[in-house]
Amino acid sequence: MSLVRSAALQNFRRCVESLGGDATHYARLADLPAGALDSDDLLVDDRSVAAVLEIAAAKLGRPDLGLRVGAAQELGMLGALAIAIRNSPSVADALECISRYMFVHGSELSLSVVADPDRVPRVVALRYSCGEGREPLPQAVDMTMLFIHRMTAFLVGDHYTPHTVDLPHRPMAPAGAYAEAFGTQVRFARAHADLRVPADLLAQPLVNADGALRRQALRFLSGRPEQPDSWVVDRVRAVLDKSLDMGGTGLPQVARVLSLHPRTLQRKLASQGRTFALILDDVRRDRARHYLTATDMPMAQISGLLGFSDQAVLSRCARRWWGCPPTGVRREAEKRRTLLASGETFRWADAAERGTSVTGRATGRENRGCGISQRIGPACT
Structure with a gap:
């Protein structure tokens, strides 16, 4: 189970009730604990966060619900991380801060800068992931990607316009609703959730950044426990995930990216039982x-x-x-x-x-249908 702060559902209740829905009832259907919709700091199962968005969208007949909630969320929901982001010297520094400390908000969430999937020169992608092996649910992806888009626009103002927004699912609402929300072309059923932006955006300075506030926020964040997984396994996964559809998935290539000798990488993985x-x-x-x-x-x-x-x-x-x-x-x-x-x-x-939840790898025991998870969607916020 992956946990996320209940702040991920900021303004969900307000959006649902403005549409005539019963947010508390939908939360119960999704197995969310009492109070999750009215507190920012409860740790909840991220599958339930994703499920409540899907349930509410279906009950209300509003396939654009994820976009509506994402449009109502503010950077401040990230707590101390928001302070560190807002007071970073540049966009690149802000993204590095997010990459390093996003686990404070959700244990499996990540936002990283990767090469442009279309291989266009001077373009990069801001890639959102809800975790390795986790099937993203569309409403949660819509909500989170719109939040990331609006956060970036807030940080750099008029200097930001994405080339495209790529989503890993079919459109839930009319395509025009997505284009209006993001202000640019939105492409569906893509391999990843990406905001494709000009590479020079990363060097854009953030105005009115306060270095003292940032240092204070980073000291607070650094006092939290690090993620328990070994760095080498996570890094190898990340490199393979980014390079799989472009080749370069051999041990020597991955070791080169990590600045390790292939044998050293093998030893480090073996020490983790992998x-x-x-x-x-x-x-x-x-x-x-x-x-x-x-x-x-x-x-x-x-x-x-x-x-x-x-x-x-x-x-x-x-x-x-x-x-x-x-x-x-x-x-x-x-x-x-x-x-x-x-x-x-x-x-x-x-x-x-x-017996409808089955592990992702075949075990030799009797399968009930396919061995892929039968649950209503593992996670994504």
Whole structure:
């Protein structure tokens, strides 16, 4: 389970009630604890945060709910992290601060600067992720990406206009609603959640930044415990995740990015009980699950993006990962979307008792349908 501060739902109640909905009832359906909608600092299951947005959108018949909530959220919901961001010398410094301390807001959340997925010169992408192997739900992605967009606009003002906004799902609301919210072209069913921006935006100074306030906020944030995972496993995952669809997934290439000798990298991974091959397999499995459940990409294209020699390799891996072929994974995702759209009450504990939540890797035990998770969506805020 991944935890996130309840501030992630800032202004959810106000938005829902303005549309005539019962926010408290929807929170109960999503298994959110009492008070989560009215406090910023409760730690809650991020799957429930994502689920309450989907439930409310379905009940209200408002597929743009994620955009509405994202438009009502403010930078201050990040607490001390917001102070450090706002008082950074430049956009690059602010993003480095977010990358380093985002775990304070949510244990699996990340925002990073990556090479432009379209390989356009002098363009970079601000990439949002809700965590390795976690299937993002559309309303939560819409909400968070609009918050990131508005935060960036707040920091740099008129100097900021994204080239495009890329979302990893089909449009929930009319495409025009997205274009109006983001003020630019929005592309759907992409590999990642990206804001594509001019590279020189990173050097843009932030006006009225107060260095003393920033140092004070960073001292507070530094006093919090670091993430428990070993840095080497996380870094290898991150490098593979960014380079998978561009090649460069071999051990020597990844070691070079991390400024390590390949044998040194192997030893560090072994000390954590992992191997490079296992991590690459995990990253491929997670990316395959996204492509199969959130896009309409043909199987041959998915195979190529995963670095497989042909489609037969994808089929063999899918059976090993989930106990069914890739087409079965895609069918199961459609079933989950249908269940979610019906607004049926969902409880994680009930799902476990029914045996409908299955681990992502085949275990050799009897499968109930595909081995891919049957839950209404792991997470994303």
